[in-house]
Every structure is written in C-alpha cells, then in structure tokens.
Amino acid sequence: MWLLILLVNFVIMAAGTYWYLFGRPSPFTLESVRPPGPYEMDQKKRDKVLKQGFTKEKIPDNLDAIVIGSGIGGMTAAATMAKVGKRVLVLEQHDVAGGCCHTFTKQGFEFDAGLHYIGQLHENSLFKVAMDQITEGQLEFVEIDKHFDNLMIGAGEERRDYSIYTGKTEMEQHLKKQFPEDVKAVEEFFKIMKIAARRTPLLAILKLIPKWLALFLIKSGIIYLCSSIFRLSSTSATEINYRLTSNKDLHLIFCYIFYGVPPKDSSCVINALLLHHYKRGAYYPKGGASEIPFHITKVIQKYGGNVLVRAPVNRILVDEKGATYGVTVRKGGEDVEVRAPVVISNCGIYTTFQKLLPPEIQAKPEIQNRVTIKPGKAAFLLFSGFDATSEELGITSTNLWLFKSNDMDAMMEEFYSMEKDEAPENIPMMEITFPSAKDPTSQIRHPGKTSMTILTMVSYEWFEEWKDTTVRKRGDDYFTYKMRFANYLFDWACKHLPKLREKLVYQEAASPLTSMHYLGSTRGAIYSADHNLERFCAETLAKNRCDTPVKNLYISGQDVFSCGIIGAMHGGLLSASTVLNQIIYIDLFLLKKKLKREKANEMARLCKLKVQ
Template sequence: MNQYDVIVVGAGNGGLVAACSVAKAGYKTLLLEKHNLPGGCATSFVRGRFEFEAALHELCDTSTSPEADSVKKIFERLGVSVPLESEETLFRAVCPGEDGFDVRLRTGYDNFLADMEAAVPGCHDSVKALLDLNNVLDDAQDYMAGGSMNPAVLISKYPDFVRAASSSTDQVMNALGIPKKAQQILATYWGYLGVPTDDLNCLHYLSLLAAFVNSAPTMPRHRSHELSLDLVRVFQENGGEIRYNSEVTRFLYDKGACVGVAAGGDVFYAKKIVSNIIPNNVFNRSPADAVGKRDRKLANARELGMTFITFYIGLDAPMEELGIDDYSVFIMNDPDNRKQYNHRLDFGMYVVNCLNKVLPNASPEGTSMLFFTLPIMPGDLPEDLTAQTYKKFKNEFAEKYIRDYERVMGVQIMDHIEELVIATPVTFARYLATPDGCIYGYSNARWDSVVARTVAEPMELRIPNLYFCGGHSVRGDGYPSAYITGAMAADKVIKALKEGK
C-alpha cells in the first residue's frame, strides 16, 4: 500500500516538476508537502480585496520567442498550460546622484543593445560581445550535456567558455572593455542571485542575462499559485498522489541506501526518493551514519544564500494616478554593486514591482499593488530581535524604505496603503523551513558557484537512491533553476529505474 516507485519530498517548483516528470513516465509517485498548499515560494495570498504574488518577479525562458529555451521546453513536455503575459521592459534601474543613472532596458537583442548604447554611448560593441558570448556557452553546454566534462577538451575547444566559467562577471566585462557605467547597469540582476559581480560567476550571470534579453519576461495571469496548481493538475492526471500537511520527519535507510520516509504518522517506501528540501534538512532527519563524511563537511562548509525582506502593498489608487510607470524598478543608492551589497540593510539596492503594469486587472479597478524586495543575507536580522520587538522592527523598516521609494521616484503612496504585509527571513523560515529562512539554499559566492557545483556534482551528495532538486542544487537561484533541476533529477531517476538500478 505504501510502496511507490518514486517519492518526491517537497512540492516546491523543483519537486513539482520532478514529480510530474516521473509520473508522466509511468511511475507510481507520491509527492509529500509539509504545507497545505503546493508551490513553496510559488504561491500567493489574499488580503482584503488584493491577491498578492508571494515571490515571482518574472519568469524567463517561457515566452513564444523562438529563443526561449529550457523552461518553455519543460512546460511543453509536461503539458503545463498557463496563460502568461509578457513585459517588454526588463527593468528600470535608478541610481540617483551625479555618478548615477536612470535607465530602462527592453528585452530583445537589438532593443537591449540600442538601450544600452543610448544610456552609455560607445558601449554597443563591447556589450554585444558579452551577449554573443552566450552562443559560445551554449555550444559548450551542448558538449557537456553529452555527459562528458573533460577539462582538456574544454580548454582547447571552448576556450571562451572556460574563461567565462572560471571568471567573475566583472573580470569578463573588464576584459571586453565594457565602460564602467555600462557594467554597473548590466550588473543590475545581481540582486536576483545575491552575489556582487566582482565574485559572481560570469557563466551563471550571463545565462540569466541572456535568458531575459532573448525572450520576454512573463508573468502568469493569476499569480504563481496558478503555475503550482497547473503542475498539480498535470501530476494528478498522470496518476500522481499528492499529500499536504505531511512533513517528512525522517528519511529511512537500508544498507546505506535511502528507501523511504516517515511523514504524517505513516511510513512510505520507494525505489527512488527525490528531495526538493535542502540537504541540511535531509541530513538532520537521517541517521548520522547514513550521511557520508564528505557530504557532511560539504554542508558545513557552505554558506547559506540570499534571503529577503519583502513588502506586499495594496494601494487604493491606480498606478497611473500615483505616477507609477514601470513593472520592475531597481533602486540603488550607489552605482557599485559591491557597495549595494555591503549597504543592503541601508537602501543599498531594492526592487519594486507593480504587477498592474503587466496585468492591469491584477487588482480591482481603482487599485494597484506594489511588491518591494530587499535582498539580504541570513544573519542580517538584528541579533536582539525578539517576538515582542518583531512587529515594530518590520514596520520601521517598511516605513523607511517606502519613504525612500517616494523620494527617489517622486511619488506619494504612503497615504494610499490599504493592505500591507511585511515578510522577513522569519516569515520564510516559517513557511519554507529552510535554515535562517534562506530562499534558494546555498550562496553562489566564491567556490560554490553553479559552475563549481556542476563540475563537482558526480562526487557530491552520493546517498544511494536519493536525488536533489531546487535552488540548493546545481543551477542556483530562481524559478527556472528549480524547474530545470527538477527535470534533471527526474531524468536521472527514470534512467536508473529503466536500467533496473
């Protein structure tokens, strides 16, 4: 009765795609979720007459553009069908001050280059060289997708790939001679990955940048909860069984191999287990001798990655009336993103999204919604924060940033707040149960870049029958990475099951 081919632990983006993929391949699959909703971060919540997007800024790689690639393919293969609305402007980057800028960049190769050239005359050719580098990367990735990763072959056949893969984003931009101001504008997306570009792996950054340049960012019409429910639909239509309020409290082993889990007072067994939850939590729910010394040392060596403070604001006036023009605005208090990172609790950099720009009916007529995102790091919350001071801390923080937004953008929103929800790492710790409320798992800084993770993957997290997917996995942060690693884990599981392993 409680025997399955595959058990997927956690119905986040990665877990949902993994579960759908193995169920679609015909395997009896159980998906266990601790919360009473699917999606993990991919969810929404209702306050008054507003339904707030909890996490998604935009999807990439999903549009109808022929350049759209990985996420689109995954959705098509699974039969995920959710109406997506696209946005032409990637972002507006605003950095007040003499050395600052106020730039809007559009999606599309030619548009993007034209907007960059207009912002920083003379940068066109070097920025083009950066974007074109992505083609070299694609070729090399195709080579590696074949399963081989011979460094000697890579260095001789794909030297620029190797250079980008082992350099920081700044190193590559400097080598290409990209003017400083253009570098600062191009670096805007660092906030999605939580690592400043003097450390951020160039290959990683470039794949993100290229995805946005090559295909328009999109948003689901009814928040990312719609994506999650559509994935559940696909899973159930393929015979999958999903169980909510069923936190996996123990991973079960036999002769060193993971053979099942305990959840909701029951035990479930399977040939393969896919964990969408972070290895730290798996290890803590496994007997000490089940986890190899190397994996324990790896988990202890890793730094936790980015988390956020977010404000979800319902306004009782339409965006036009308030003078809000953009979907996505990155506001920076210094053009240098290392300084933005260092001053991350003091207006360093934050993102403000107005969903009504992409989806005019996202909130009732006469209203609009704003979503503030402040990238911060685990451990950034004040040490003396207590249950009693928490609400005051949140409100003071939100007021400070709302005032700053009003000042920088020359708008007035404070008097229009009809709903306000403030989330912090404590909120994310509550809902995601990740260490210190980290969103994606581990930091992509220094030795733990996605390239290093990919190269090391065959040697790491080697518990038999157990596979991982999600932001903590090889692709790093973001919805697409979670979807892709979910599909990758499923491919491995299916291959192993077919081979009778």
Template sequence: IVGGSGIGGLAAAALLAKAGWRVLVLEQHGKLGGCCHTFTEKGFEFDTGIHYVGQMQEGSLMRFLVDQLTDGQLEWAPLPATYDAVVLGDPQGSGKTFHIHSGEREYFWRLKEQFPGEAAAIDEFQRLVKSAGRGVVLLGILKLLPRFLARLLTCSRLLPRLCSFSQLASRSLKEVVDGLTPNPELRAVLSYIFPTYGVLPSKASFSMHSILVNHFLHGAWYPKGGAGEIAFHTIPVIRRAGGNVFGKAPVQRILLDAQGRACGVSVRKGQDSVDILAPVVISDAGIFNTYERLLPAEARALPEIQSQLHMLAPGEGGFTVFVGLSGSREELGLEPINYFMFPGNDLDGIMQRYLASSREEAANNIPLLFVTSPSAKDPTWEMRHPGKSTLAIVTFARYEWFEEWKDKQVHKRGDDYEDLKKTFVDAIMQTVYKLYPRIEGRIEYLSGGSPLTNQHYLASPHGEFYGADHGIPRLQAEAIATLRADTAVPNLYLTGQDLCLGGFMGALQGAIICASTILKRNLYADVAWLKLRLQATDPKKGD
C-alpha cells in the same frame, strides 16, 4: 516520494508522472508551490517569489516543456519590451534611469543609445555574454555524464581551454566589467541584474551573470493569474497518473533500510509521525536541509556527502515588503516593469558596506531595491481584484541581524523584532514613494518579511531566496560535476535550485536533470524530439 512542492519538486513529479510513475509530493507548508505560491491578506493577493521569467517566447524549448508539464493550461503574459529599468541615485533628484530592452540586437543597441561613446565596451560585453552562454549546456552535460567521465573531464583541465563558460566561470563579474570600461554608470548597468541570483559583483561568476543576461534577451513573461497558477496547473498532471500532492505534510526524516538505501520518509501528523515507503525518494528541500536535517547521522557522515556540503555555502538572506493599495494601476501610476534601484553607481561597494553594517545601522544603508507590481503585470488582475493594486519590494538582509529571534514562534517574536522589521520597511518605503509618489495615502496593507519569514515559510536554512550561494566556487566544473541528482545514498535523488541553479528556470533544469537520472534517459533530447514530431504533424502544437 518527492519532499517539497517548489517547481523543482512539482516538475520532477510531473515528468515522472508523464513517464507513467505514481508520485506522492509532500509539502510542509499549507500552501503548495514553494516560491511559486501566492497568499492573500486583507483581500490582497501576493506572489512570494515569481516576479518574471525569461525564455517563455512561443516556440522556445522551455515554453514547450512548461506547456507539457501543465497540459497547456498555464498562460504567460509578456512584459513590455522595456521590462527592466535601472535607477542610479535619487529618482526625484539627480539620479538617472536607464532602460533595458528585450531582443537579441535591441538589448545591446539600446544600451549604446544610452551610452554614446561606449560602443566598443558594449560590443565586447555582448561577445563575452554570448560566448559564455553557448557553454551553459556544460551544466547539464557534467551532471548527466557517467561519474567517471565527468570526473575525467574536470581533472583533465581541458574545459577552460575548450569552453568559454568554464573559463569565464573563474572570473568575477566586477573584474570583467571593470576591464571593459572606466564609466561607472555603464559598469553599474552591465551588472544590475546580480540581485536575481543573489551574489555581489566581486564574488559573482561572470558565467553566472551571463546566464541571466541571456535568459532575458528575448524578453520577460509573467504567469497570467499570478504565480499560484504554476502549481495549480501542474498538480492535475501528477494526480491523473495516480499520484497526489499534500500540504501540511512536513517530512521529518528520510528512512533508510538495512543496506543504507533510501526507502521512504517519516512525515509529521499532529503529534505523531507516519512512515511512508517508496522505492525512490526525491528531495526538493535543498542540499542543506536534505543532508543536515533529514538524513540520519551515519548517512550524513558519508565522505561524498561531506564533500558536497563543504563545496557550498548558504546564500544571502532576503527581505521583502508586501504593499496592498487602494486604486487601480492607472490611478496610482504603477508600471508593469521591474525597477532595480541603487543609491549610487558603485554597486559592489554599497553592497559590501551594507552587509558589514550592524543591524542597528543596516536600514540606513540599504544598497538596492527590486520594486515590482504583480498587479500591473497580470492582465487578469483588474477583473479579479478591481480597484486594488499591489507592490512587492525585495532587498538583501543578513540572517544574523534577525537570528536572535529564530526560536520564537511566528507572529509571536516580540516588539524588538517587529521594531527592527519596521526600520527596514520604513526606510524601503521612503525610497519607493520617490518612484511612485501617488501611492502615498493609499496603503491598506503593509508587511515586511525578514530572513526568518523565509525560513519559516520556505524552509530556507538562512532565509535565502536562491538556495546555496551562487558565487564563483559553485560555477567551477568540479563543483558542477560533483553535485548530481543521484546521491551517495542509493535511491535518494536531489532536484531543484541546489542541483542546478536558482530561480524558476534553474529549479526547472534541476527537475529535468533529476528525472533524466532516475529514468536513465536524456529528457532534454526527448523533449526536443517530441517538439519536432509535433511540429511535423501540427505546426501550432510544436510552437
């Protein structure tokens, strides 16, 4: 049984299904897919979490794996070579826009074009990013090695000497970038992608940042037909092996037998609950939900579980604005690239001031906007939704600003809650109009999702997008080695973002590590070997 249908849960289930297992996936929400699901309001289709994905180029190992998990049915549309743009300041005033280009050489070469005289700093940034990137395999190694070996490696203190990833994991993004250049604009552009893992630069590990820079070096892709296609094409693989996937099936607790082993789950059905038994239970609900909400008190008190809980903290809450527009991409001037908009170039300072704001002041201090047009990125959109377009705008928001209404029913939280949300939406849209002025007067649907919205629909404890906080403590070798797929409760396994890293690719790695642990074999090696074999017999399949 897998609890949760995010990519961590679905991919783990599909991997086990490929190995001949019958897997039942249970999802609390009516829509399947977790952050990969889409929803429709007033005729507009919106993605909830998949904005773009790296490493999907033809021939890459991860593209091959996703093709296997979806039987080759999921198609990916490449974003333009300039997939991200960084706006520092007012886009209609004295602000500046910098462009991020795909390609291992082009990424850094184009930065040098935009920052003449900064070649040495950019070269050193490239060297550090590549150096940290080579050690990312450490994440999988420490989680898949036998416990005693992983513990031996971390206790020996050898890793920081042998591995740049481990060494740079303890240094903050701000510290490293500030040491490279005094140029405030270049510092900002080298740091711009931190919102994609949710930690401000002074608290982010440089190794974590390097993972994201490396992830998009070859470009960015978007699922054709929208993010909902990911779940749509993965579920049949699970069902063909005799398993199934059900929505509106909230797991209330994990059942333990007399020996303290996981033996099934209790699922709410109307006013009653149903116990479903299985020899293996996998949780894609996140570490805090799994340990603090689903496990009985005696299991929660186990020293190993308490140790893991103390190593992690919830990530920062998120706020999303969904915009439905009348008019095509061309009419509205929308672009298939992502804009990271900051009011100034001291990214850390503006983030700190914002997060320290009172909830009354917060909307006036919004430090960043991630602005993207799902409709512009999807080549099938115009055929499916002619004459319509969408925008999604994402920023951070503290859970505490909205916590007062957490026990109120969704859509019935009252005028004060709606008014607070509106102050955020209005402030965000004033900036978006400066980027896309032609959308004014064309809005047919406008809605804001607060951390409480995320808590309700995604079951994130503090309204966070990326699970547990991705700050420096999480990237330490001891934390990586301690948080494993196999838990202190026999037959209970973790998958998804909290097991490995946040985002689509991080959750997918969590699934591979989880299924490898259960099957007692290295699925990374199996996938690479299968790719080689298929390439030898049919070069097109291996690609």
C-alpha cells in the same frame, strides 16, 4: 576472428547507446499538449488542488517516488516522471503548494511569494516547450511591456535613469544608445551573453555523464579545449566588467539583477544568463504565479500521484544497506511512515543532509562533502496593498531597480559588514515590482486593488536572535526591528512614486525568518546555496549532482544548477533524467525541432496561399 569479435562488440555498443539515448518512451509528446481550458475563478475548487491536506488515506498506493517540497524543481521532477507512468507523491510542509510560486491573499490583495517575472518563453523556446509539457499546455503567459526594467542609480541631481528593453536586437541597440561611448563594450558583453546562452548546456552535461568521466575531462584539461564556457563560468563578473569598460554605470547594468553575491565573487556566466533570460521577452503567468503549481498538480494527479500539503517531512528513512526507502511525516503528534523506492529532495542540500538524514548517515565524510558550499544571503520582502488601480497610481508592468551608487561590490561589502542596528536605514539597493499590473485578470479578481512587492537582500545574522520564536509571536522587538527595514524601503519607493503613500491600506514585511517558516529556506536564503565562483567552477559543477551518497536519494531544485524559476526547473529536469536514467533533454530538443519544423511548414503554406 578478432575482427568479427570487434565488429560484434561495436554493433552491441552502438545498439546499446542508441537504446539509451532514443530507445525508451519519451515523457514529452505533442499529443499531451492541448488548448488551455477556461481560467478557474472558484477559489474553493482551486484550494482542492493547491491545499489538499495530508492524511494517510490520501497517500496513493504503490508509489514509485516521493518528492519532498513542492517548489518548481520538485514539481517539474514529479510531473516529468508522472508522464512516463510513475506514481509520485509530493509532500509540502506549508499549507499551500508551490514553494516560491505560490501566492497568498490578504485583505483582498494577492501577492507572489517569489515569482516576479520570467523570460525565455517565446514560441518554441526550450523553456516554453518544457513548461507546456509539464502543464500539458494549460498554463498561459502574458508578455509584459518591452520596457521591462528601469534602473535608477544615485539620488537628487546626480540620479541617472537607464531603461532595459526586450527584443532580439532591441536590447543591445537600446543599451548602445544610452552608452554611445561604450558601444564596443556593449557588443563584447552581448557576445559573452550569446556564448553563455548557447554553451551552458555543456555545464549541465557535466552532471549527466559519469562522474569519473567528468572529472577526467576536467583534470586532463580536455574540456577547456572544447569550449570557453568552462573558463568563463569561473571568471568573476567584476573581472569581465573591467576588461570591457571603465564605466561603472555600465558595470552595474551588466550585473544589476542581484541574488546576494557581489560581482567580484559571482560568475560572469550567471550574470550574463540573467540578462539574456529576458532578451526575447519578459512574461508573467496569466492568473498569477499560483497557476504554475495548480496545473502541474493536475498532471501529477492524472497519472495516479498526488500533491499533499501540511505534510512536514521530518526524516528520510535509510535501511541497513544505506539505501533510502521512504520518509516520515510529522502529523498529529506522530510520525507517519510513507514508503517509496525513490526519494527526491527539493528542500535544499542543507535541510536534506543536515536535518532529514539519520545522524549516523549525516556524519559520513561523503555526506559532509556535499555541504561545503555555504548558504546564500537572505532576502527581505515588503508586501504593500493600495486602494487604487495601476492607472491611478501611475505605475506600469515595468520593474524598478534602485541603487544608491554604481559600485555593487563596495555597496554590498559595506552593507553586509554593518552591525545589526545600523543596517535598516542603510539599504543600498532594492527591486520594486507590481504583480497586479502584469496580470490582465487581476482587476477582474481584485477590482480597484494594486499590489506591490519590494525585494532586497539582507544578512541572516541580523535576525538570528529571534530564530527560536514562532511566527506571529516573535515579540515587539522583532516587529519594531523588521519594520525599520520596511519603512525605509517604502519611504525610498515613495520618493519615486509619491502617489503610493496616500493609497496604502495594507502592509506586511517578510524577514529571513518568514522565508524559513513558509518556504523552508535555510537561513532565509530564497536562492538557496550561495551562487559564488566556487560553485560554478567545472569541478564543483561535476561533483554537485542530483544523485547522492545515499542510494535512491536524489536532489532537485536550485541547488542542482542555478537560482530562480528556470534554474530550479532545470534542477527538476536534471533530477528526473538521473532517476529515470534517461537524458530527457534529448526528448525536449527533438520535440523543439519538430515544433519549429511544423511552424516553418505552416508559414510556407500560408505564404503559398497568399501568392495564389
């Protein structure tokens, strides 16, 4: 009798587990992907999609969810839910959808707000499969030059140049040629890259399994027996660098893609993943970064949802039982109430927990515990337009990374400790990128024009005195101060690309306050919460989840897992998994395997035809 009861319970548990993992409709199907349509050149038609202003009449009926913020994380969550029949409304405070993926045009020059290039888009990669699904195959990418990054360390006769190439084996081999005395160190670093790439899904699993189970596995030490990724994630990049080699130029190459955190305080896994991200190619959206929100918006609308801009959410509504039931949007001097059983916030943990929730909810200890991670460093961007083609300026799609020295830790520590007036003329590093040189449609849309973006990291405190002023009305002192940064960055760029100066016709600088205004980023931190070691220790990863102490309120975007386009997109996928109570990554992996199998069968068929 007891044996029969145990057998019945086992069958019920097995059936329940199978249903949970595989028994529900998948949001991802081969049939939803179709060949890309013609590129939409008509700006008015594009604006109808990307700049649809908020009104009460445009709110869809019977909403299933509201997403606050139209960054890639929020849009991914919305599109994924839409594809299982959910009606989702995305609300964006800016006048154009896309977050860091939006573009803006000034005096005939088009600039990216945050996207510079993307990796892991090779055929049938998980990221490519996911991107094809949420755009239904309408988004096209162009692979840029294999020499995708160039590093310049030092100045004058002491300057050293290093080139970074894409390629499954070429990236490693090319580095070995440049560092013949450190071949072993390069090999060991690429082993770490492989571990990071293959085992990082285990870090994400900590956010999908029940929290009590995740914490039990961590505190018992079981997870550390499962994989080395859990110890690596809380090991600093500097520690790993010194284990491998004493060559500080190579140290810099192992962590040159900066995001505001010095290597001594950053996870070696994140730095390894950032370089691995481009191993199989670096890509750029054909038609510019705005193509991403343009096509995702259409998918959301296809299933009855919408994406509305000029819709600043000023409050998340919470009932007496502690559950959210909607938001209010400040419009025309009044608060417009929008209701839905689920709210997903893609505007960052600080804005969500410290500004949008009612004060009595903010004060709860469980809410305060969610904002223990400090905000990241702020960004400063310089947008420049040139009346010349890329060929005339002597530039390519290769990005340039300039560093004053090879000691990232010392450079960043010294820079961030500077007084406000000292900082503008002592910037230690920057990235230069040319979006118009990466996009083959650029010369069709903006003939004879070239755009350039320079990015560096700064301290928010240097600009804080103007935080209560309004955009474009911050005063002469502010303009003079931010242009000191801009002029220094541009002069440094001209030392390497002297043709820039004579062809410059437009320039605009974006300080941390600019990012706060247009992107809604806390303290101008475009990568959101600080990506330090504490954030990537196993326990913090397990606790920093998509669900929140407020019932039916969820978090998406860069604060869920990691920074950048792909990090934010995974934040959206994790959020959709949590809301739907369905591990949609299983659907993605199964679809990826099916596509690979079809590709293999097609190759076999072609080989058979050739033999015949």
